[in-house]
Amino acid sequence: TNPAGLGAPNGVSVDSGGSLYVTDQYFRVLVYNSPLSTGQSAAVILGVDSSTSTTQVSLSAPSGVLGLTAGPIVADSGNNRLMVYSPQAQQTTQPGQFSPSANAVIGQTSFTQNQANQGNGEASAGTLHTPVDMAATSQELYVVDSANNRVLVFALSPTGVSGAATRVIGQLDFPYNGTNIVDGRGFSFPGGFPAGAVLDNSSSPAHLYVSDTINNRILGFRDFTNLQNGQSADLVIGQPDFNRSVPNYPSGDVNAPTASSLSLPTSLAVDSAGN
Numbered sequence: 001t002n003p004a005g006l007g008a009p010n011g012v013s014v015d016s017g018g019s020l021y022v023t024d025q026y027f028r029v030l031v032y033n034s035p036l037s038t039g040q041s042a043a044v045i046l047g048v049d050s051s052t053s054t055t056q057v058s059l060s061a062p063s064g065v066l067g068l069t070a071g072p073i074v075a076d077s078g079n080n081r082l083m084v085y086s087p088q089a090q091q092t093t094q095p096g097q098f099s100p101s102a103n104a105v106i107g108q109t110s111f112t113q114n115q116a117n118q119g120n121g122e123a124s125a126g127t128l129h130t131p132v133d134m135a136a137t138s139q140e141l142y143v144v145d146s147a148n149n150r151v152l153v154f155a156l157s158p159t160g161v162s163g164a165a166t167r168v169i170g171q172l173d174f175p176y177n178g179t180n181i182v183d184g185r186g187f188s189f190p191g192g193f194p195a196g197a198v199l200d201n202s203s204s205p206a207h208l209y210v211s212d213t214i215n216n217r218i219l220g221f222r223d224f225t226n227l228q229n230g231q232s233a234d235l236v237i238g239q240p241d242f243n244r245s246v247p248n249y250p251s252g253d254v255n256a257p258t259a260s261s262l263s264l265p266t267s268l269a270v271d272s273a274g275n
Helices: none
Strands: 012-014 020-024 028-033 044-046 075-076 081-082 104-106 131-136 139-145 151-154 167-169 196-199 205-214 218-219 235-237
Touching: 075 131, 075 139, 081 131
Parallel strands: none
Antiparallel strands: 012 020, 020 028, 028 044, 075 081, 081 104, 131 139, 139 151, 151 167, 196 205, 205 218, 218 235
């Protein structure tokens, strides 16, 4: 809680009043009032809590911070959420409380929750998975939702931001979170990990099946002999469509397999009956 020191600072922002916000490795945000001077101590420290659980005060590996007129917003990466605070002049603490409480949370349904995508296999317009940075215009807040491979865009007003995102950048829709947009044309193979392809010569034309390992699916191509560059697959196994890559869909839980789901499929074989 030393207000004069920093440990591996990473996120930095300045608000319209000249106050400086800095995140560091001690799971906190230090707020320095303007005018700034050498050796200055922080006026407020966000994120310091005596509790070991997720609370309205605590932060876990915060990275990005954004100083806004309506109050700072912190990308609380380890808790898969954004913490929204009142303006510094309005920030208060309860007796025995070192850091002020956030007044709103984005990405979780309460201040005590911290699961990625709220524990669901898919992303949504209202969930986050390791948000790391933010930027804003006068009307919109842009959030780098890193583990969902996307940027979410929220409506921003003079009083702040709340609710679900209105747009998504980097994915075709809110539920999707695969790397480089998952569709029927691409594969994702892990380095040093087995992957496979097999021809079904019992059919005419021969079918091609490929284990798209990292996308947790099998892609099938109906006509192997006439494949074209960039051609989309005709069949997907393990996902409900070509745009999803959820392990053991729909749960996202690698320990909960079902008869229709896959998690990191590797080798393939086809018998004489085309199974």
